[in-house]
Structures are given as structure tokens and as C-alpha cells.
Amino acid sequence: MSTLSQVYTQHPLKVHYIIPLDFDSVVTVPDSHAWPISDGFESNDWLSIPTIDLKDPDAVKLIALLSSNYQKLKALRSPGGATGYGLARISSFFNKFMWHEGFTIMGSPLDHAKELWPNDYQKFWQVHALPCTRNDDIMEDGQKKMEELATTLMHKILEYLAVSEEEMKWLGSPEVASTALQLNSYPLCPDPNRAMGLAPHTDTSLFTILHQRISGLQIFKEGVGWGLVHPITGALVVNVGDLLHILSNARFPSVLHRVVMKETKQRFSVAFFYSPPVDFNLAPLGLSSGQIPLYHSVSVAEYVGRKAKDLNKALASIRI
Ligand SMILES: O=C(O)CCC(=O)C(=O)O
Numbered sequence: 584m585s586t587l588s589q590v591y592t593q594h595p596l597k598v599h600y601i602i603p604l605d606f607d608s609v610v611t612v613p614d615s616h617a618w619p620i621s622d623g624f625e626s627n628d629w630l631s632i633p634t635i636d637l638k639d640p641d642a643v644k645l646i647a648l649l650s651s652n653y654q655k656l657k658a659l660r661s662p663g664g665a666t667g668y669g670l671a672r673i674s675s676f677f678n679k680f681m682w683h684e685g686f687t688i689m690g691s692p693l694d695h696a697k698e699l700w701p702n703d704y705q706k707f708w709q710v711h712a713l714p715c716t717r718n719d720d721i722m723e724d725g726q727k728k729m730e731e732l733a734t735t736l737m738h739k740i741l742e743y744l745a746v747s748e749e750e751m752k753w754l755g756s757p758e759v760a761s762t763a764l765q766l767n768s769y770p771l772c773p774d775p776n777r778a779m780g781l782a783p784h785t786d787t788s789l790f791t792i793l794h795q796r797i798s799g800l801q802i803f804k805e806g807v808g809w810g811l812v813h814p815i816t817g818a819l820v821v822n823v824g825d826l827l828h829i830l831s832n833a834r835f836p837s838v839l840h841r842v843v844m845k846e847t848k849q850r851f852s853v854a855f856f857y858s859p860p861v862d863f864n865l866a867p868l869g870l871s872s873g874q875i876p877l878y879h880s881v882s883v884a885e886y887v888g889r890k891a892k893d894l895n896k897a898l899a900s901i902r903i
């Protein structure tokens with residue numbers, strides 16, 4: 584079976600080079616990175632986002648907060664191959680560059696980190712402040728914790744959707760899920776209102792678990808427009824992605840999000856993308872009688888291909 588990394592390699596980034604601007608060396612925003620002033624760039628409005636405590640016995644009910652009325656996030660990116668440092672994967676769909684550099688990891692973060700920082704690799708999780716214990720296996724432990732959290736969340740979502748776990752056999756072996764970790768950096772910007780941290784997109788994943796400490800993340804709400812998602816100490820943001828949108832027959836809509844340059848500090852975020860194995864076929868499930876499926880069945884690999892071809896039309900392309 585192929586891996587997520589192999590599937591992405593089949594759909595490389597279509598830009599001439601993948602190296603971001605040397606942000607430290609610029610004092611003005613170059614034309615290549617100057618975006619037209621957009622609605623909401625200057626807005627300091629916060630959107631109210633529901634918070635769920637997964638230990639709460641009522642967590643399954645609270646999962647309803649993730650569905651239609653409230654929206655969360657999604658995304659995807661990487662350089663020419665599937666992994667490593669470079670421009671956001673979505674860069675090829677926009678004619679301006681973003682005020683962003685990123686590092687994508689698929690597979691073992693420990694192997695990536697050892698390659699990059701042979702002497703310092705254990706600091707990686709500490710720097711990025713993800714849940715972990717302090718032992719020699721800190722990297723694998725961090726990855727495992729994220730996988731456990733994602734699996735718990737997935738079980739609760741399936742329960743809420745009344746989807747039998749029989750339909751998701753892969754969930755029984757968490758290590759077969761396709762996961763990717765994206766480290767994002769948004770350097771200080773001399774003219775924040777002309778720059779775009781990360782352009783509007785929805786994530787391809789089932790959902791993305793996002794860690795942010797500094798504001799800048801905005802989501803788009805129909806009838807409201809763009810609003811900031813307040814960082815909450817000790818909480819992670821869950822962005823619903825396109826694959827869950829399909830699986831839930833749009834009961835959990837994937838949400839358009841972007842990053843704007845808000846604070847006079849460099850911003851970092853860590854996104855953990857969680858998807859089924861690449862050969863898994865997704866179709867709307869848990870429909871009650873009379874409910875009509877809105878989407879054709881599609882494999883994860885095929886959907887990644889559709890998204891690589893046309894970022895914003897992938898969902899519409901499988902609409903029944
Ligand atoms: O930096 C953020 O808050 C959002 C990152 C994101 O949307 C992504 O990595 O897909």
C-alpha cells in the first residue's frame with residue numbers, strides 16, 4: 584500500500600522553486616509578496632469557538648459543536664517532494680507568495696529530526712510545546728500522543744454520526760492512519776496589512792489538530808466574514824477537513840481558513856493532519872433513511888489528486 588508521502592510526491596508543487604524568501608533580510612514587503620488589501624486583514628474581531636473537554640462524559644454530545652453551526656479548520660502543504668522545508672503546498676494556486684515558511688513531516692518525526700538535528704533532535708517537541716513526557720523517546724512519544732488524541736476524537740465523531748466502527752476498520756490499528764505534521768513559521772513582517780500568512784484554504788484531512796499561541800488564524804463564517812480564532816492556553820484547535828465533510832455528508836463542514844499577520848512577534852503553529860489510509864474509500868455514512876448522499880465515494884489518494892489539481896473545486900468535483 585502506498586503512503587501519504589508517496590501520494591503527495593505524485594502531485595508535486597507546481598512552482599519554479601520551493602525556497603521561501605529570506606525574511607530576515609527584507610525591510611519592505613516585495614511586490615511578489617504584496618497582496619491586495621483584503622476584507623478582514625485589519626479586523627480584530629474574534630469568532631466565538633466552542634471548547635470541548637474530551638474527558639467530559641458528555642463529550643459525544645459536545646461533538647455536535649463541531650458540526651454545521653460551528654466551523655473549524657483544515658489544510659495541507661509541502662515543498663516539491665512531499666516532506667521537508669519550503670513554501671506552503673497551496674502556493675501554486677495563488678499569484679502572490681505568502682509570509683510563511685514551513686516544514687512538513689510524514690512518517691516518523693524522529694527520523695526527520697535526527698537527520699536534521701543529530702545532536703539536538705530531542706528538543707523538537709519541547710520547542711513546539713506539544714504534549715509529551717520527558718524521556719529518551721520524546722519524539723515518538725509526542726507523535727503517539729497526537730495519534731491517540733486523534734483516534735479518541737475520531738471515535739467520538741463516529742459515535743455522534745452513528746457510523747458503525749465496522750465501516751472504519753483501519754481505526755483499530757491507529758498506526759495505519761495517514762498522518763502529517765506541519766510546522767509553520769510566520770516571520771515578522773514590515774507591513775502586515777499587505778502580507779498574507781497563509782492564503783484561504785480548507786484542509787484535505789478528516790481533521791487537523793492545531794497548536795497556536797499567537798493570534799493570526801482566521802476562519803470564514805457565512806454571513807459574518809473573516810474572524811480570528813482566539814488562542815486558548817492549554818487548548819488545541821480542531822479544524823474539520825474535506826474528508827470528514829464527505830464522510831459526514833456535510834454535517835461537519837470543512838471550513839475555509841487563513842492566517843493574517845496580526846502581532847509584532849514571529850508566529851509559530853504546529854498542525855497535525857489526520858486522515859484514513861490512502862487506499863481507503865470514503866463515502867457519506869450514517870445516513871438515516873430518506874437522507875441522500877451528497878458525495879460520490881472517493882479514495883483518499885484520489886481526493887488528494889483532485890485537490891492538487893484544483894484546490895477549491897475538489898469537493899464540488901465529487902458532488903452528486
Ligand atoms: O498557522 C495556522 O494557524 C494555520 C495553519 C494551517 O492552516 C495549516 O497548516 O493548514
Ligand SMILES: [Fe+2]
Binds near residue numbers: 785
Ligand atoms: Fe490549514
